[in-house]
Amino acid sequence: MxxxxxxxxxxxxxxxxxxxxxxxxxxxxxxxxxxxxxxxxxxxPTQPSAVASESAEDDHQVLDENQSSAQQLTRR
The missing domain is CATH 1.20.5 (Single alpha-helices involved in coiled-coils or other helix-helix interfaces)
Structure with missing residues (x-):
């Protein structure tokens, strides 16, 4: 145009x-x-760092679970 x-x-x-x-x-x-x-x-909340660290821990756990699932799929 x-x-x-x-x-x-x-x-x-x-x-x-x-x-x-x-x-x-x-x-x-x-x-x-x-x-x-x-x-x-x-x-x-009065302690935002605690909320942020809990969120980071949750994210890390999800990443670990995804990585484990991917490793199991590649082993098959």
């Missing part, structure tokens, strides 16, 4: 302004993520 419009070339001023807007938008997004994390931490 072709466009009849020619690509737009930015002047140095337009490019600088656009990059400033991108930077500003990026900073706003980081601030919003920080606020969201702060709100989640307010309602999160």
């Amino acid at each position: 072709r466009s009849d419009k020619t690509p737009m070339v930015f002047t140095d001023h337009e490019f600088t302004k656009m990059m400033g807007e991108f930077h500003s938008a990026g900073q706003w997004m980081l601030d919003q993520l920080a606020l969201k994390r702060g709100a989640q931490n307010d309602v999160a």
Whole structure:
């Protein structure tokens, strides 16, 4: 699909302004993520590391079971 419009070339001023807007938008997004994390931490369990380590242990166990199943299939 072709466009009849020619690509737009930015002047140095337009490019600088656009990059400033991108930077500003990026900073706003980081601030919003920080606020969201702060709100989640307010309602999160007091020991998030324990939850994370239990999840990691569960994932490790599933990987071990999958690996054992794959080894049994290749032995047949």
